Amino acid sequence: MSKNSFTHIVIGLGGLGSAAAYWLSRQAGNEVLGLEQFELGHVRGESQDHSRIIRLTYHNEQYVRFAQASYRTWAEMEDDAGEQVVVKTGELNFWPEKTTLVEDDYNNSMAACGVPFERLDAVEMAKRFPQFRFPDDIHGIYQPDGGLVGAIKANDAHRRMARRNGATLLDNMPVTSIRQVNGGYRVVAGGREFEGEKLVIAAGPWTNEALKHFGFQLPLQVTHEQVSYFSSPHLDEFRPDRFPVWIWMILDNFYGFPVYGAEGVKVAKDRFAPVDPNNRSFEPDARNEKEVSDFVANHIPRAHGPVLYTKTCLLTHTPDVDFVLDKVPGHPGVVCAVGATHAFKFASIIGRTLSDLVLKGKTEHDISLFRFDRPGLQPDGKGFAIHGFGDHPAEG
Template sequence: MIPTWHGIRVTASSSCAHGVQSSDKFTFVPVCVGGLRQRTMASVPYYDHIVVGCGGVGSAALYWLSRRAGKGVLGLEQFKLGHDNGGSQDHSRIIRLSYHHPRYTRLLKDSYQAWEEVEKESGLKLVYKTGGLDFTLKGPLEEVMEDYAKAMDSQGIPYERLDGPEIHRRFPQFEVGPETVGLYQPDGGLVDAARGNAAHIQLARAHGATVMDECAVLGIERLKSGLILVRTGKGEFRCRRVVVCAGAWVNDVLRYVGTKIPISVSQEQVTYFATPNIKEFTKDRFPIWLYFAPDYILYGLPIHGNTGSKIGIDYGRTHVTPGTRTYTPDPVREKASIEFLQKYIPRSLGPVLYTKTCLYTVTMDRNFVLDTLDAKGWPEIIVCCGAGHAYKFAGLLGKILSQLAIDGRTQHHIDDFTFNRPAVTDPNFKLDFYLGGNKEDTLMAKM
């Protein structure tokens, strides 16, 4: 039994005491009791801002916070930096101005600019514009592409309408005919995701930020001083603001403040093929692409980071938890990808280089969460959930998070990403997985 004197509980390790703690407040008294060394709460390291999770969005938040707060920023990553347990570590991720709703197209130009600022400061090339092609078969699926066209029109984003023969003329890699229609947007391309994450972290350190990996969060509490105490496997830290970018582990963090986000975590995958026709699928000859099928969207990218063409299926709906995901590719989806390429892009095929898995963490309406926990009584905590399609926005989302943390506001339009919406507040809200069209008017309702 640990002895208590005058409301003070003494804690000790096997070799020496680490301090005494008031039973009614977290204040450590700098005196010795019974030979045990005491410490004050003031000795607990303090940072203005703590970022939890240093993946795509978290590393960007760390960078943008460090540009303004310097040494007052701490980043915490539960795994090693650069790990592939989450959703943002690979050679490439798509970036594009073509999107299904104005809530996203109005952010995308600024997303490109945010990446450009990181490129300028780092001297590294991160974004490669290859052009972007959206295509589908004539019929009901055209209505989904019209949502993309309208969303681009709303922001004055230029694009071209292409029929199948014109797609094949410009990009003979695509075996499509008059039954196909498409939209081409010249600014589409890819972001070097692994390099982008690393650049954000290294630049944040250059600005004075501290980054600790293999440092899981084990608790969050509010001190009577008004500061937040974050407990980790490597010690305790005080701060004014906590920015949570924990991906599939977001609710593991939020449970410490008594809340959670309704999310679905799934194991996804991409496959790289060792095409013998390498030159046809380089970034200067082959665009990023999306194909709208009745039940899902397929997507692909040119060669980058290795020698393989890349294909994936958006949100394959293999529901897991971070603890149950297997890292084992799904042969059914791999087969579906091969069959699609045999029909539409046959020269991209070759032996499978490898299939890589990752995690999607999606909200019930597949829209971002980007908001404080003010309504839950924790205005000091800011949360971002990228809903399985955030990497292209990562630089901008990090900037917005820094503005919310430092200024309490942002000039960017994020009203659609609050906690106060049915997909977050209604426990009976049905998952809307298809990333196309409005929630009230999805493809599934049209078919």
């Protein structure tokens, strides 16, 4: 008879939940159950594309240090997996003269955390990265550790290793009920009942559907985003050893990647189009695709060519763009993570932290920004104004 009782149950096996299941399984082995409402590796959520940017360029020290820790946990995970998921390409951030972002916040935070970076003027940028064409009033900040995480690869590896460690991961098992029983929780999923002492909620765009079982809701908004892959006869100039990840440093920004996973240069621009995750289109938005195509034609001309494909996905926003990573109030045995638009690079350290919170009740990392009870998440907080709502850009 199959096992129905586990010490730990992870709800949601996207980027963050798969990482949590892996880190939990390193200590708790077959006492870990992961439940995913769709098939493993589905494309309806936030985490399933070839690449996500990883970077140390953040606007405050807490994020920079958390990103440094994430590089370390990715490396530990890569050792265990015997495969590389982080590819350092260098990161080039373009600072136009007009932006609401504060460059000093980024540079000072990196300096305080010992992160090396260089300021490049237009001439130096053109010399080092001739693939880009920009006017002279733009300068760049180059950070050599930036790069990409192979997201699909990382998700697969996390789940594969969790299973290798004894975890049970079940797909097509939507969690429809969670009740507190005997000091633990009874979870109904896909017509089966499971018992767990501790729960991890990593439900991405469906977080509030999961939290409603605890009488709790967060001020989240879900948006429909997309990325486009451009084919070009010059793809060799855009391989990871020659072309960095890059971000245009304004809100609703453009950002892009070298050729990785698909034979195309990947470029995107935030849309911030609110959507119901249960009733959304998978059709790309033609206007966004054209804006991105025009940007590539003007600024990365040799990458420009026909769109190979445009892939849509969802993004979950908190009002202050900071993650949620905490115990659910009133439920010390339940932890929850929300990626707040920029978490894939942190999937490893978030997975590790969720595991530590569940196993030890604490973490060595400063996660005070990500608390449930911070002002930005309270009903009387500043509220939601998607598009221009935070002081740092989302990549997605």
